[in-house]
Amino acid sequence: MKAIVKTAVAVIIAVCFAVSGGLCIAGGQPAPGKTLILYYSKTGNTRAACEALQKETGADIREIKDLNSRQGFGAATGMLKIFMGMQTDIEPASVDFAPYDRLIISTPIWAAQFGLAMRTFIERNSFAGKDVIIFITSDSFIEEKYQQKHKDLVAASKGRVAGYFQVQAADLVDGKKVPRTKEKIVEDALKFLPEIKACTGAKK
Numbered sequence: 001m002k003a004i005v006k007t008a009v010a011v012i013i014a015v016c017f018a019v020s021g022g023l024c025i026a027g028g029q030p031a032p033g034k035t036l037i038l039y040y041s042k043t044g045n046t047r048a049a050c051e052a053l054q055k056e057t058g059a060d061i062r063e064i065k066d067l068n069s070r071q072g073f074g075a076a077t078g079m080l081k082i083f084m085g086m087q088t089d090i091e092p093a094s095v096d097f098a099p100y101d102r103l104i105i106s107t108p109i110w111a112a113q114f115g116l117a118m119r120t121f122i123e124r125n126s127f128a129g130k131d132v133i134i135f136i137t138s139d140s141f142i143e144e145k146y147q148q149k150h151k152d153l154v155a156a157s158k159g160r161v162a163g164y165f166q167v168q169a170a171d172l173v174d175g176k177k178v179p180r181t182k183e184k185i186v187e188d189a190l191k192f193l194p195e196i197k198a199c200t201g202a203k204k
């Protein structure tokens with residue numbers, strides 16, 4: 001009987017996170033070990049969320065930078081490169097993943113895809129043997145069919161997708177996009193902490 005109640009509670013919690021925009025996919029208990037948060041951010045939303053998650057989980061954190069300016073005209077060329085499946089120049093080109101058991105890969109969404117610098121990083125690196133938790137920020141809710149494409153991209157680089165979380169960075173008010181504050185984005189990101197910790201095995 002106890003086992004049935006436990007299972008029911010676990011299912012309800014999982015469904016709640018799925019509906020609210022986050023889901024830890026990995027089954028069973030995550031092995032203890034180190035987590036690296038790897039993020040790209042153009043306007044600071046993803047950075048703010050990742051820095052807050054870093055403080056709460058004690059994970060290491062690295063930023064992937066786009067070496068080409070993405071301001072003004074650069075944003076348009078970035079979008080063009082996304083559409084054409086092209087890459088950009090990034091720094092660092094790779095990271096030593098040896099000390100880590102899992103990665104949190106975090107990026108804004110551009111044209112329903114990962115931001116150009118992060119997509120470039122993923123395409124050029126292998127995540128073999130690593131659990132990968134995807135954490136995105138975007139102005140609108142990213143539907144399942146696009147989530148699947150993001151998971152497929154990570155899987156193509158041999159990462160084992162262990163979770164997918166999304167935080168919305170804008171609201172639609174009277175048909176107009178209104179950006180959310182960084183404080184609200186951080187607040188929403190931290191709501192996923194219990195589930196992210198369940199994915200990462202973080203004790204903190």
Ligand SMILES: Cc1cc2nc3c(=O)[nH]c(=O)nc-3n(C[C@H](O)[C@H](O)[C@H](O)COP(=O)(O)O)c2cc1C
Binds near residue numbers: 041045079137141
């Ligand atoms: C070039 C570009 C394309 C974008 N495309 C999308 C999109 O397709 N869907 C969406 O929901 N948000 C889109 N956004 C909004 C960003 O994903 C969102 O504002 C994100 O939180 C920005 O994160 P950052 O501040 O870390 O760069 C786009 C933003 C930029 C700059």
